[in-house]
Amino acid sequence: MSLDSILAALAGRLRGAPEALRERILKGLSRSVYRDDLTMVYHYISMISEDYHGVDLPYEAEDFYKTYKGKPxxxxxxxxxxxxxxxxxxxxxxxxxxxxxxxxxxxxxxxxxxxxxxxxxxxxxxxxxxxxxxxxxxxxxxxxxxxxxxxxxxxxxxxxxxxxxxxxxxxxxxxxxxxxxxxxxxxxxxxxxxxxxxxxxxxxxxxxxxxxxxxxxxxxxxxxxxxxxxxxxxxxxxxxxxxxxxxxxxxxxxxxxxxxxxxxxxxxxxxxxx
Ligand SMILES: Cc1cc2nc3c(=O)[nH]c(=O)nc-3n(C[C@H](O)[C@H](O)[C@H](O)COP(=O)(O)O)c2cc1C
CATH class of the missing domain: 3.40.109.10 (NADH Oxidase)
Structure with a gap:
């Protein structure tokens, strides 16, 4: 994927994201440019605020640890x-x-x-x-x-x-x-x-x-x-x-x-x- 297509996909995601998440991502992106430090992207989207508690990612598990069935x-x-x-x-x-x-x-x-x-x-x-x-x-x-x-x-x-x-x-x-x-x-x-x-x-x-x-x-x-x-x-x-x-x-x-x-x-x- 080219940088342009990635940026276009990111812009699409941003438009479709819930407002509070959009604000967090934008803040992280702008702070990362300002500070020349990409860590800021994650730093801001991982923050808890009154209006934003993150987006749950699905996880299906029988147990809360892996089991390698069939292995000795x-x-x-x-x-x-x-x-x-x-x-x-x-x-x-x-x-x-x-x-x-x-x-x-x-x-x-x-x-x-x-x-x-x-x-x-x-x-x-x-x-x-x-x-x-x-x-x-x-x-x-x-x-x-x-x-x-x-x-x-x-x-x-x-x-x-x-x-x-x-x-x-x-x-x-x-x-x-x-x-x-x-x-x-x-x-x-x-x-x-x-x-x-x-x-x-x-x-x-x-x-x-x-x-x-x-x-x-x-x-x-x-x-x-x-x-x-x-x-x-x-x-x-x-x-x-x-x-x-x-x-x-x-x-x-x-x-x-x-x-x-x-x-x-x-x-x-x-x-x-x-
Ligand atoms: C996240 C982390 C990564 C580390 N990576 C290495 C490493 O790759 N190689 C190494 O020899 N020591 C590594 N260390 C050990 C540190 O060098 C060591 O904890 C530090 O020098 C302080 O010494 P102490 O643990 O004896 O107090 C790492 C320590 C941490 C916490």
């Missing part, structure tokens, strides 16, 4: 019930750690990390799952994947974590650590970790209630889940770091997800400390 399912061991360390000390000592020992992770460590990142811990009043992290409208847009290279008792491969069953679904076999490092702009430490958790966002779950505000909310959700990874890794004496520098579309290709429906948020290479 691997039951995970019970997560640790206690780490034996003080939460305040853990918050204070948490650091981004980019060096990993050669030892493989145990399945118990992986199970504990995944459970305390996005695990289900209860039900909402309408029957939806509640997870360990806070979520706008309890709509739970965050999905977790695991790339396992050296995890005792787990075949090398790319997995999806099913939080309802506390199990892994094998998406494809193989060691993807070097591929992940390449996708992460060549960050070598990513390729050296025995495992990597990747968080994505199915933003329409959130958008079914919060409309255009959902891009903001769903990334905040992912931020809360991400901090859990850091804190649990710290409590288990493991090393991890949030990795946000990656080629989005290549990561989507590796995960075999539609990059517009499910957006990568962060990767977390994880291993023992050196």
């Amino acid at each position: 399912s691997i039951a995970l061991p019970e997560p640790h019930a206690k780490a034996g360390v003080d939460i305040l000390e853990v918050i204070k000592s948490r650091r981004s750690r980019r060096r990993y020992s050669r030892r493989p992770l145990s399945l118990g460590e992986v199970a504990t990390l995944l459970y305390y990142t996005v695990g289900v811990v209860g039900r909402t009043w309408w029957g939806g799952p509640k997870r360990v992290y806070p979520s706008a409208g309890a709509l739970q847009p965050v999905e977790a994947y695991l790339s396992a290279s050296r995890v005792n008792g787990l075949e090398e491969g790319l997995y999806h974590y099913n939080p309802g069953k506390h199990s892994l679904e094998l998406l494809k076999k193989g060691d993807y650590s070097l591929e992940l490092a390449r996708i992460a702009l060549g960050q070598e430490h990513v390729g050296e970790a025995p495992a990597c958790i990747i968080l994505t966002i199915v933003y329409r779950r959130t958008a079914s209630k919060y409309g255009l505000r959902s891009y903001k909310y769903s990334h905040l959700d992912a931020g809360f889940a991400s901090q859990n990874i850091y804190l649990v890794a710290e409590a288990l004496n493991l090393a991890t770091v949030a990795v946000g520098a990656y080629y989005d579309e290549e990561l989507c290709k590796l995960l075999e997800i539609d990059c517009e429906e499910e957006m990568p948020a962060l990767m977390f290479p994880i291993g023992g400390r050196t």
Whole structure:
């Protein structure tokens, strides 16, 4: 599509949009030109005002998490019930750690990390799952994947974590650590970790209630889940770091997800400390 045809389509959309949304889009566009910063477009259309609460985007789901039916399912061991360390000390000592020992992770460590990142811990009043992290409208847009290279008792491969069953679904076999490092702009430490958790966002779950505000909310959700990874890794004496520098579309290709429906948020290479 040419720029002219895109602008003509945008003008058509604007004319047909509800007045309050039209005003928000126009304000965002004009502020983005004035400030030379396209962020303003989204900044303004995602705002709540008395006359504008966004446009709900449809989302049909049986569950509030993905399930890969037909893929091999691997039951995970019970997560640790206690780490034996003080939460305040853990918050204070948490650091981004980019060096990993050669030892493989145990399945118990992986199970504990995944459970305390996005695990289900209860039900909402309408029957939806509640997870360990806070979520706008309890709509739970965050999905977790695991790339396992050296995890005792787990075949090398790319997995999806099913939080309802506390199990892994094998998406494809193989060691993807070097591929992940390449996708992460060549960050070598990513390729050296025995495992990597990747968080994505199915933003329409959130958008079914919060409309255009959902891009903001769903990334905040992912931020809360991400901090859990850091804190649990710290409590288990493991090393991890949030990795946000990656080629989005290549990561989507590796995960075999539609990059517009499910957006990568962060990767977390994880291993023992050196
Ligand atoms: C959204 C986000 C993206 C990040 N991306 C990367 C990254 O691509 N590679 C990396 O080595 N560290 C990355 N980091 C880690 C930061 O560099 C790190 O948190 C920062 O230097 C502060 O250090 P601390 O976490 O030890 O307090 C990222 C952190 C955040 C929150």
